[in-house]
Amino acid sequence: MTPTPDLRHRVVLFTEDDPMLLDSGGRLDHVEVAYETWGTLDADGTNAVFVCHALTGDSHATGTPDSPGWWETMIGPGRPVDTDRFFVVCPNLLGGCRGTTGPASVDPATGTPYGLDFPLLTVRDFVTVHRRLARHLGIDRVLAAIGGSLGGMQALQWALDAPTEVGRAVVIAASSRLSAQNIAFSAVARSAIMRDPEFADGRYPEGGGPRTGLAIARMMAHITYLSEQAMAEKFGRRFQDSEEPRHRFGVDFAVESYLEHQGQTFLDRFDALSYLYLTRSLDYFDCFADPTATHALARSADPTRFLVVSFDSDWRFATTHSRRIVRELERARVPVSFREVASPHGHDSFLLDNADYLDTVAAFLDQAAEGIGTAGGHDAT
Amino acid sequence: MTPTPDLRHRVVLFTEDDPMLLDSGGRLDHVEVAYETWGTLDADGTNAVFVCHALTGDSHATGTPDSPGWWETMIGPGRPVDTDRFFVVCPNLLGGCRGTTGPASVDPATGTPYGLDFPLLTVRDFVTVHRRLARHLGIDRVLAAIGGSLGGMQALQWALDAPTEVGRAVVIAASSRLSAQNIAFSAVARSAIMRDPEFADGRYPEGGGPRTGLAIARMMAHITYLSEQAMAEKFGRRFQDSEEPRHRFGVDFAVESYLEHQGQTFLDRFDALSYLYLTRSLDYFDCFADPTATHALARSADPTRFLVVSFDSDWRFATTHSRRIVRELERARVPVSFREVASPHGHDSFLLDNADYLDTVAAFLDQAAEGIGTAGGHDAT
Numbered sequence: 006m007t008p009t010p011d012l013r014h015r016v017v018l019f020t021e022d023d024p025m026l027l028d029s030g031g032r033l034d035h036v037e038v039a040y041e042t043w044g045t046l047d048a049d050g051t052n053a054v055f056v057c058h059a060l061t062g063d064s065h066a067t068g069t070p071d072s073p074g075w076w077e078t079m080i081g082p083g084r085p086v087d088t089d090r091f092f093v094v095c096p097n098l099l100g101g102c103r104g105t106t107g108p109a110s111v112d113p114a115t116g117t118p119y120g121l122d123f124p125l126l127t128v129r130d131f132v133t134v135h136r137r138l139a140r141h142l143g144i145d146r147v148l149a150a151i152g153g154s155l156g157g158m159q160a161l162q163w164a165l166d167a168p169t170e171v172g173r174a175v176v177i178a179a180s181s182r183l184s185a186q187n188i189a190f191s192a193v194a195r196s197a198i199m200r201d202p203e204f205a206d207g208r209y210p211e212g213g214g215p216r217t218g219l220a221i222a223r224m225m226a227h228i229t230y231l232s233e234q235a236m237a238e239k240f241g242r243r244f245q246d247s248e249e250p251r252h253r254f255g256v257d258f259a260v261e262s263y264l265e266h267q268g269q270t271f272l273d274r275f276d277a278l279s280y281l282y283l284t285r286s287l288d289y290f291d292c293f294a295d296p297t298a299t300h301a302l303a304r305s306a307d308p309t310r311f312l313v314v315s316f317d318s319d320w321r322f323a324t325t326h327s328r329r330i331v332r333e334l335e336r337a338r339v340p341v342s343f344r345e346v347a348s349p350h351g352h353d354s355f356l357l358d359n360a361d362y363l364d365t366v367a368a369f370l371d372q373a374a375e376g377i378g379t380a381g382g383h384d385a386t
Numbered sequence: 387m388t389p390t391p392d393l394r395h396r397v398v399l400f401t402e403d404d405p406m407l408l409d410s411g412g413r414l415d416h417v418e419v420a421y422e423t424w425g426t427l428d429a430d431g432t433n434a435v436f437v438c439h440a441l442t443g444d445s446h447a448t449g450t451p452d453s454p455g456w457w458e459t460m461i462g463p464g465r466p467v468d469t470d471r472f473f474v475v476c477p478n479l480l481g482g483c484r485g486t487t488g489p490a491s492v493d494p495a496t497g498t499p500y501g502l503d504f505p506l507l508t509v510r511d512f513v514t515v516h517r518r519l520a521r522h523l524g525i526d527r528v529l530a531a532i533g534g535s536l537g538g539m540q541a542l543q544w545a546l547d548a549p550t551e552v553g554r555a556v557v558i559a560a561s562s563r564l565s566a567q568n569i570a571f572s573a574v575a576r577s578a579i580m581r582d583p584e585f586a587d588g589r590y591p592e593g594g595g596p597r598t599g600l601a602i603a604r605m606m607a608h609i610t611y612l613s614e615q616a617m618a619e620k621f622g623r624r625f626q627d628s629e630e631p632r633h634r635f636g637v638d639f640a641v642e643s644y645l646e647h648q649g650q651t652f653l654d655r656f657d658a659l660s661y662l663y664l665t666r667s668l669d670y671f672d673c674f675a676d677p678t679a680t681h682a683l684a685r686s687a688d689p690t691r692f693l694v695v696s697f698d699s700d701w702r703f704a705t706t707h708s709r710r711i712v713r714e715l716e717r718a719r720v721p722v723s724f725r726e727v728a729s730p731h732g733h734d735s736f737l738l739d740n741a742d743y744l745d746t747v748a749a750f751l752d753q754a755a756e757g758i759g760t761a762g763g764h765d766a767t
Contacts, residue, residue: 029633125633185617185641186609192642193605195635196649197578200598217581224574225606228567233701236566242672250670252410252506254576254662258669260566261573268577281635288639289631291623320614 013041015104018137021113025134028127035113038138039104040064040096043080044088046143053144054086054370055135056095057152057159060283061223061275063103066095078358079151085367086151090374094142099134100126100283102276108207109276120207126282128155128290132163136170148373151175151366153355154322155287161330162292164309168302173373175366177314178355180326181333182291187321190229191284194222198277207278219277220268227267232318232351236260293329299337311341312369314355314362321352342369394422396485399518402494406515409508416494419519420485421445421477424461425469427524434525435467435751436516437476438533438540441664442604442656444484447476459739460532466748467532471755475523480515481507481664483657489588490657501588507663509536509671513544517551529754532556532747534736535703536668542711543673545690549683554754556747558695559736561707562714563672568702571610572665575603579658588659600658601649608648613699613732617641674710680718692722693750695736695743702733723750 019025019036026032041064046053056066056076067074067081067088080086086093097105100123108123115122139147150160150171157179164174180187198204201215209215231239240260244250247257256262292298302308311334315327324345334341346362348354354362400406400417407413422445427434437447437457448455448462448469461467467474478486481504489504496503520528531541531552538560545555561568582599584590612620621641625631628638637643673679683689692715696708705726715722727743729735735743 121635125635182623184614185621185623185639186612186614188623188639189609189617189641189645190606192639192645193602193609196605196646197598197602199635200602202583217578221574221578221581221602224577225571228570228574231567233565233567236570240566242563242566242569252670254502254506254580254666258566258569258573260570264570264573265577285635289633 015039016138016141018134018141025130025137027124028129028133029124031124033106033124035110036099036106036134037104037110038096038099038106038134040094040138041066042095042142043067043093044091046092050143050145051148052091052374053139053142053147054091054093055139055144055147055150055160055163056080056086056093057131057135057150057156058095058098059152059154059156060226060287061271061280062098062156063101063274064095064097066093076356078356078363079366085363085370087370091148091370092144094138094144096135096138098283099131100279100286102279105134107276108278108282109211118208120278123278123282125289126286128158128162128286128292129166131159131286132166135159135163136167139170146170146172149173149175149370151177151370152179153177154179154352155283158287158290158292161311162290164311165292165298165302168305168309169307171309173310173312173369175312175314175369176327176330177366178316178319178322178327178352179313179330180290180322181293181330183288184326188288190225191288194225195281195284197221197225198281204277209277215277216272219272219275219280222280223271223275224264224268227264229321230352232320232349234318235350235353238349239263293333299333299339302334302339303337308339310373311339312366313341313343314365315343315345316348316351316354316362317345318349319352319354396420397519397522399515399522406511406518408505409510409514410505412505414487414505416491417480417487417515418485418491419477419480419487419515421475421519422447423476423523424448424474425472427473431524431526432529433472433755434520434523434528435472435474436520436525436528436531436541436544437461437467437474438512438516438531438537439476439479440533440535440537441607441668442652442661443479443537444482445476445478447474457737459737459744460747466744466751468751468755472529472751473525475519475525477516477519479664480512481660481667483660486515488657489659489663490592499589501659504659504663506670507667509539509543509667509673510547512540512667513547516540516544517548520551527551527553530554530556530751532558533560534558535560535733536664539668539671539673542692543671545692546673546679546683549686549690550688552690554691554693554750556693556695556750557708557711558747559697559700559703559708559733560694560711561671561703562674562711564669565707569669571606572669575606576662576665578602578606579662585658590658596658597653600653600656600661603661604652604656605645605649608645610702611733613701613730615699616731616734619730620644674714680714680720683715683720684718689720691754692720693747694722694724695746696724696726697729697732697735697743698726699730700733700735 198218201218579599582596
C-alpha cells in the first residue's frame with residue numbers, strides 16, 4: 006500500500022470512555038474517522054448531503070483536475086450533488102484502510118494491529134459512525150444520504166435506523182440482501198486472499214501481505230462490475246500488442262491486460278484485511294430480515310423519501326435487487342421513486358456519465374433543496 | 387491427483403516415425419490416447435458415435451451404478467446415444483490428465499515431464515487425435531460426433547475440417563469463439579494457478595502443485611456453470627450448519643460450503659497444467675475466423691448435418707453463441723437444426739436430465755440411425 010493520502014479531516018468519534026457499541030454486541034474503544042467535505046454548511050445545518058462510498062471507494066469522492074475523485078460525475082459545482090448549494094461530506098468507511106479505524110489499525114488493548122481480531126462489522130455499524138460524524142459536524146438531519154452499491158446500502162440502512170435523520174435517501178445499484186451468486190463471488194475472492202501463504206493469518210507486515218490473492222480477488226470482482234456487452238465493446242477478442250494471436254499463456258488478449266492492470270494497481274491502494282471485512286459485511290447484509298425493520302420509517306411523521314435507481318445491464322445487483330427494496334418500502338407506505346436506467350456499462354454505471362441517471366438524481370435532490378436557506382433556483386437539466 | 391483410473395483402452399496413435407503435426411506448426415513425437423467404448427461396431431463400421439468431453443471431463447462418459455460416468459443422462463441402453471445400437475467412443479483429450487498425452491507426460495526428448503514445454507494446442511489438434519483414433523478403430527465416418535461446451539466445439543471443428551468423416555454433429559452449449567467476459571474468467575483462473583508459489587513454473591511434483599490456485603480456479607468456474615436462479619433455488623441465503631448467521635470468515639452460507647467442496651474434490655481428479663492448457667485452447671478457439679472455414683463443408687456432396695442446442699439460462703455460453711454458429715453454418719448452406727431449450731440450470735444443463743433436450747438429441751440421432759445395419763425401430767420419445 007502507498008501511504009494514506011493527505012486527508013482534509015480526521016476526528017476521533019469514539020473513545021474508551023464513550024466506546025462504539027457494535028451491532029454484534031462487541032465494542033470498539035477507539036474509532037477515528039478520516040473524511041472530506043466540500044461546500045459550506047448552512048447556519049441551520051440543513052443543507053448537508055452525506056456521500057457513502059462503495060466497497061473499495063474512499064473519502065475522495067471529488068477533487069481537483071490533478072487529483073480527481075471517484076464520483077466527479079455526481080459531485081461538484083452544478084453537478085447533481087451541487088457543492089455550490091450543499092455541504093457535502095464523505096467519510097472513509099469503518100473497517101476500511103484509508104484513515105478510518107480498520108483491521109490494520111492498532112488495537113489499543115494490545116498495542117499491535119488488530120488483524121483478524123478486528124470485529125466483524127455490519128452495515129448498521131458503518132451507519133453508526135456516519136451518524137456520529139454528522140452530529141459532530143452539527144448536522145441533526147442530512148438533506149440526503151446518497152451512495153451506489155455498498156454506499157446505497159448505507160443510505161438505506163441509515164433511513165431504516167433513524168428516519169428522522171435522513172431527509173432523502175438515494176439508493177443506487179444496491180441490494181437489500183445479496184444473492185447466492187453474489188455471495189459465491191465474494192467467497193471465492195476471500196478464499197484467494199486467505200489461502201495466499203503471504204496472508205499469514207492476517208499478521209502480514211505493512212506493505213506486504215497476500216498480493217496474489219488480493220489481485221485475483223480484484224480481477225474477479227472487476228468482471229462482475231462490467232456487463233458482458235461493455236466488455237465485448239471495450240475489448241472484444243482484440244489482442245493487446247499485436248494483430249495476430251501469439252499463442253502463449255502470458256497476456257495476449259486486451260481484456261487480460263486490462264484485468265492484470267486492475268489487479269496490480271489495486272494493490273497500491275487497498276488492504277487485504279479491509280477487503281475481507283467489507284465484503285463479509287456485504288454478505289451478511291439483509292436489512293429487511295427483521296419484520297420490524299421498516300416500523301420506524303412507517304411511523305415517522307416525516308419519513309425519509311427514497312429514490313432507488315438500477316441499471317438495466319447491471320448483473321452484480323440487477324434491477325430485481327432494487328425492485329425488492331422498492332417493494333419493501335412500498336409495503337411500509339414509505340414514499341419511494343424507482344428508476345431503471347438504460348446503460349450498457351453494468352454495475353459500474355453508477356460511477357459514469359449518464360444523463361438520464363444524473364438528471365434523475367439532480368431532480369430528486371432539487372426537490373429536497375427547495376426551502377433550504379441558499380440562493381434559489383438551479384437548473385439541473 | 388489420485389492415480390489414473392483403470393481405463394479400458396490405451397493406444398499409441400503417433401510416434402517419432404509418424405509424428406503428430408500440430409496446428410501451430412509444432413509436433414508431438416509420441417501421442418498415446420486413453421479411451422473407452424460401449425456397444426459394438428457394425429461390420430461396415432457405420433454406427434459409431436464419437437463423444438467429445440468438455441474442459442474437465444474424461445473418457446468415462448458412462449459406466450456402472452458403482453462407477454457412473456459424467457453423461458449417464460445421454461448415453462446408455464435406450465438413451466439418446468443408445469449403446470444397444472451405437473458403437474460409442476469417448477477418448478480423453480490431448481493435453482488432459484487422464485491417460486492421454488498431456489503436459490504431465492514425459493517428454494521423450496528429455497525424459498522428464500513436459501510441464502510448460504508442452505506445446506499449446508488448438509481444438510483442431512484435439513480433432514486430429516480423434517480422427518486418428520477413429521481410423522484406428524476402423525471408422526471412416528462417424529455416424530455422429532457429439533459434445534457439450536468444449537466437447538461441442540470439437541464436434542463442430544471436426545465437421546469443418548473433415549465433413550466427409552462426420553455424418554452428424556451435435557453441438558451443445560458451445561461457442562464458435564469466446565467472448566471477452568469468457569476470456570476474462572479464464573484469465574483470472576490461470577492467474578490464480580500460475581501465481582500460486584507451488585506452481586513452480588510447472589515443475590511441481592506429482593501429487594503436489596498449485597492446489598490453492600487450482601481450487602480457486604475451479605470455484606470461480608463453477609459459479610459460471612450455474613445460473614443465478616439455480617444458485618438461488620439450490621442455496622439462497624441458507625446457512626450451512628445453523629439457522630442463524632454465525633458472523634465469521636469461515637464457511638457459513640451453504641453456497642460457500644458447496645464451492646469449497648467443488649474446489650477440494652477437483653484437486654483429486656485434475657491437474658493444474660492440463661487446466662491451463664485446455665482453457666487456453668478455448669480462449670484462442672475462433673473456428674469461423676478463417677473465411678474459408680466452411681468451404682469444405684459447403685462443397686461436400688453429403689455435408690455434415692448439425693444440431694445446435696443452447697439453454698436459455700446458460701450465461702457462460704448463452705444462446706447468442708449458439709446462434710452465431712447457426713448463422714455461420716446457414717451462410718454456408720449447411721443443414722442445421724437449432725433448439726434453445728428451457729432449463730433453469732445454466733451451462734450445466736447439458737449434463738442434466740431434461741426431457742426436451744434429450745428427446746431433441748434422440749430424434750436427431752434416430753434420423754441418423756435409419757439405414758444403419760442394426761435391428762430397426764427404436765422409440766426415443
